[in-house]
Every structure is written in C-alpha cells, then in structure tokens.
Amino acid sequence: METDSRKPILIAGAGLASLLLAQSxxxxxxxxxVFERDADVSFRAQGYRLRLSKECLDAVEATxxxxxxxxxxxxxxxxxxxxxxxxxAITGEDVTEARKYEGTPMQKRDEEAKGGKMDxxxxxxxxxxxxxxxxxxxFMRGCGDRIxxxxxxxxxxxxxxxxxxxxxxxxxxxxxxxxxxxEGIYSKVAKQVSNGKIKTYDTGARGxxxxxxxxxxxxxxxxxxxxxxxRVPGGKVFLxxxxxAKDMDDPTxxxxxxxGAQPGxxxxxxxxxxxxxxxxxxxxxxxxxxxxxxxxxxxxxMVESEAAFWKITCSTPSGVPDWPNQSRVTxxxxxxxxxxxxxxxxxxxxxxxxxxxxxLLGESGGYAKDVxxxxxxxxxxxxxxxxxxxxxxxxxxxxxxxDENTPTV
Numbered sequence: 001m002e003t004d005s006r007k008p009i010l011i012a013g014a015g016l017a018s019l020l021l022a023q024s025x026x027x028x029x030x031x032x033x034v035f036e037r038d039a040d041v042s043f044r045a046q047g048y049r050l051r052l053s054k055e056c057l058d059a060v061e062a063t064x065x066x067x068x069x070x071x072x073x074x075x076x077x078x079x080x081x082x083x084x085x086x087x088x089a090i091t092g093e094d095v096t097e098a099r100k101y102e103g104t105p106m107q108k109r110d111e112e113a114k115g116g117k118m119d120x121x122x123x124x125x126x127x128x129x130x131x132x133x134x135x136x137x138x139f140m141r142g143c144g145d146r147i148x149x150x151x152x153x154x155x156x157x158x159x160x161x162x163x164x165x166x167x168x169x170x171x172x173x174x175x176x177x178x179x180x181x182x183e184g185i186y187s188k189v190a191k192q193v194s195n196g197k198i199k200t201y202d203t204g205a206r207g208x209x210x211x212x213x214x215x216x217x218x219x220x221x222x223x224x225x226x227x228x229x230x231r232v233p234g235g236k237v238f239l240x241x242x243x244x245a246k247d248m249d250d251p252t253x254x255x256x257x258x259x260g261a262q263p264g265x266x267x268x269x270x271x272x273x274x275x276x277x278x279x280x281x282x283x284x285x286x287x288x289x290x291x292x293x294x295x296x297x298x299x300x301x302m303v304e305s306e307a308a309f310w311k312i313t314c315s316t317p318s319g320v321p322d323w324p325n326q327s328r329v330t331x332x333x334x335x336x337x338x339x340x341x342x343x344x345x346x347x348x349x350x351x352x353x354x355x356x357x358x359x360l361l362g363e364s365g366g367y368a369k370d371v372x373x374x375x376x377x378x379x380x381x382x383x384x385x386x387x388x389x390x391x392x393x394x395x396x397x398x399x400x401x402x403d404e405n406t407p408t409v
Contacts, residue, residue: 019136038150039150132347161175182332183335190331203312207260209259273311320379336379
C-alpha cells in the first residue's frame with residue numbers, strides 16, 4: 001500500500017513529546033497531522049532549560065536521523081561537574097553537603113551515598129541541557145506544513161475505520177487511523193480515553209521562569225546551581241539554573257533560570273497564568289530582594305518580557321492508572337503523566353514515550369490494532385516509577401501533599 005494512500009496519525013498538541021513522535025513518523029514515511037491550540041510557535045513563553053537524562057538522549061538519538069541528531073547534540077549545552085551545587089540565597093555560601101540528598105528517596109540515597117556523589121551527568125561526564133524552546137524548534141524541523149495552528153482539540157469520535165479529533169469550535173478533523181493525545185496537563189483526549197481515570201492535581205506550589213544575559217551569571221560560574229531561601233514567610237523559595245562555561249563570553253546568549261516556591265508563596269495577579277512579562281518579573285524580584293549580591297544580577301538584568309508564571313502539578317502519586325485499552329487512541333507526555341519539577345524527569349519521561357510509540361508505529365508501518373496496547377503496557381511501568389519518584393522528592397523540596405481533597409486541573 002502506498003504511504004500517501006493511508007489515513008494520517010492525528011496528534012493533539014505540538015509540545016516536545018508530540019513533535020518528537022512526529023519526527024519518528026516522518027522518518028518512517030507515515031502520514032500525520034499535528035493540531036495545536038496556539039496560533040503559532042511563539043505564542044507563549046517557552047519555559048526553562050531542561051536537563052537531559054541518559055535515557056532521554058538515547059531516545060532522541062534513536063528517533064532522529066543521524067544529521068538531525070548531530071544538530072541537536074551540537075545545540076545542547078554541556079556543563080562540567082556533576083550534581084547540584086546548593087547555595088544559601090542570603091549568605092551565598094555553598095551548602096551542597098548539607099543538602100546533598102534532600103528529597104531523594106531513601107533507597108536511591110543509600111545507593112548514591114555508597115558511590116560518594118549524586119551524578120547528574122548523562123554523557124561524557126557532563127550535564128547535558130537545552131532550552132525548551134530550542135528543543136521544540138529542533139523537533140519541529142520538516143514538520144511545519146503538517147502542523148495545524150489554532151486547532152484546540154477537545155475530544156474525539158471513533159468511526160467505523162478510524163477516528164476524528166473534535167475541536168473547540170465544534171468542527172472535526174479529517175479521519176485518521178489513530179489519535180495520540182499529547183496536549184499536556186489539560187488534555188481532553190486523556191480524560192476521554194481513560195474515562196476520567198487520568199488525573200492531574202494542582203499541588204498549590206508555584207514558580208516563575210526568567211532569563212538574563214550570560215554576564216549576569218559570572219559570579220556563579222560554570223555549574224548546575226540550586227539557590228535556596230528558607231526565610232520567606234509561608235515557605236521555602238528556590239532557584240535553579242545551569243551555567244555553561246563556553247557561552248559565558250557571548251553577550252548575545254541568554255541563560256534561563258526557574259524559581260519555585262512552596263504553596264502560598266507565589267501567586268500571579270488574579271490567579272491568571274497567561275500573564276507574562278513585567279508582572280511576573282516584579283514578583284520574582286520582590287522575593288529575591290534580600291539575596292546575596294552574587295545572585296542580584298540574575299534579577300537586575302532580567303529580560304522582563306520573557307518572565308512567565310508556572311503551576312506545579314502532579315499525576316496520581318501511585319502512578320499511571322489502568323484503563324481499558326482503545327486501539328485507536330492513546331496519550332503521551334504530560335497528558336499521561338504530569339510530574340513536579342523535582343528531579344527534572346518530566347520532559348525526559350515524555351521523550352521516552354515518543355521514542356517507544358514511534359518505534360512501535362514504525363515497525364508496524366503505521367496503525368496496527370495492538371500498537372497502543374503494547375505501548376501502554378511498557379509506558380505505565382517506567383512512567384509510574386518516575387511519577388512516584390518526582391512526587392516523593394517534591395514532598396520534601398516543595399512541601400506538597402496530594403490526597404482526596406487536592407483539586408485537579
């Protein structure tokens with residue numbers, strides 16, 4: 001059967017997981033369409049810098065073409081050293097040893113203690129990272145004409161021989177062989193296919209993303225840094241950033257940082273998370289006004305237009321729930337398993353989803369009746385482990401707790 005005679009794989013959302021899946025389909029000559037609710041790629045702030053795990057890098061390398069992978073690898077920053085260096089926000093002192101295993105599950109803590117270090121390096125002894133926006137643009141290469149912007153997927157309907165996505169304006173997509181929900185924590189596809197079993201909880205913890213020119217980071221120097229302030233009324237505030245030595249002398253390059261806090265400390269005006277820019281920047285500056293001088297440039301030199309609020313959410317801590325398999329519909333990434341930023345494993349796990357589902361679809365030449373079942377069986381195991389680990393660390397780092405009274409998003 002000719003490839004272009006087949007109905008496309010429909011993908012809801014144009015985030016990292018969806019676009020990497022699209023790359024896999026592109027390489028395997030499997031037709032697809034991506035539906036994204038935003039008007040274009042620059043519609044919203046792209047978020048903070050991601051630390052890529054060994055598993056994530058392996059998944060990306062296995063999915064992209066050799067040339068595309070090399071471009072991706074060359075774009076990634078490589079930071080020397082391993083582990084977070086923890087700094088006291090007020091004194092500027094290094095408190096790494098005192099906080100070395102904060103929030104780490106006991107078994108992992110014991111194993112890492114025997115080795116003498118907590119190693120975040122993923123390749124060549126370096127911490128590998130990339131800005132979320134850069135990663136998204138790289139995954140979008142070659143897919144532009146198959147992305148349908150301003151298409152907000154709100155569900156689906158099964159047909160005799162396929163599936164159609166339904167949109168917020170009441171219209172429907174063309175018929176596809178299969179639908180993959182990758183539209184994040186608010187996924188309507190996830191709610192529908194799991195009959196409401198997939199839940200994303202609002203932990204109450206909040207954060208702000210920020211950016212500044214490399215010159216603002218000189219007093220920190222190369223490394224992966226976690227700055228902690230425990231004096232804030234109502235809870236702890238922290239800031240995480242990754243400073244790469246080779247970019248330090250290029251004023252055109254900006255480094256990102258992300259600030260987070262325990263529930264009740266950071267709230268956007270009117271609880272509106274679409275607000276970006278100066279309002280978010282001003283709140284970050286107010287929280288850090290008494291911090292040590294070595295951290296001041298991060299806020300004094302902020303690119304205020306890039307500041308954005310973020311909400312810390314988490315799926316059911318016990319893991320990805322079971323639901324009756326639907327052969328033509330499944331979910332990936334945050335739509336299936338939202339995680340707190342603790343441990344930095346959310347995006348890494350989402351990429352593993354894309355690589356796994358993409359490989360299965362490639363092996364079958366497109367939709368096959370057992371593909372979603374095979375994918376979900378494997379995904380639910382590693383993703384459940386990741387959610388549990390992320391939540392366990394977040395209870396220590398952010399003071400969050402999820403129970404039957406916790407609101408969902």
